[in-house]
Amino acid sequence: MKLRDYTLYMAWIVAIAATLGSLYFSEIRGYIPCELCWYQRILMYPLALILGIAAYNTETSIKKYVLPLSVIGGLISLFHYLEQKxxxxxxxxxxxxxxxxxxxxxxxxxxxxxxxxxxxxxxxxTVLMLLTKSEK
Structure with a gap:
């Protein structure tokens, strides 16, 4: 078994951690999300579900659906971070x-x-999806 065989699972774990982290900050710590935070959540939350289903079924073709969400989410996060710093x-x-x-x-x-x-x-x-073996 190679590391590339587990990229879907690793991406799913990252999406779950990010989803739970955002819920922790808003629901437990009481931080109110701003508008850009909501856009990032809109793009991350479905990834936790989509990647979980894809990992369970070993559907590497999911890359074409995950990559647009992760790239756009990353760009919004980068802009948001730059706005703060x-x-x-x-x-x-x-x-x-x-x-x-x-x-x-x-x-x-x-x-x-x-x-x-x-x-x-x-x-x-994004990196894990790019490393995911494509079905032939």
Missing amino acids: VPGFAAIKPCTQGVPCSTAYINWLGFITIPFLALIAFTLI
Whole structure:
């Protein structure tokens, strides 16, 4: 067995961890998600379900459905992270109501924020999908 045989399972575990992490921050810690956080959740939550079903059935053809979600989610996470960490991006205001998107509820080690965690998760899922063996 090679590592590439388990990429669907690894991507599923990443999606589950990201989903549970976002629920922990909002439901247990009480952090109110901003607008960009909601977009990231909209793209991550289905991945937990889709990747679980695909891993169980060893359906590597799921890549064509997972990759658009993970890449778009990663781009939104990157923009959100830049908005928090780069002063020039804070002037761009995609969040018009509720919590400002520049709010950083956590700032571990001076650079790890919630959008950064989401970016890592989306990047890992993307890389794992690219490493997944295609069915022939």
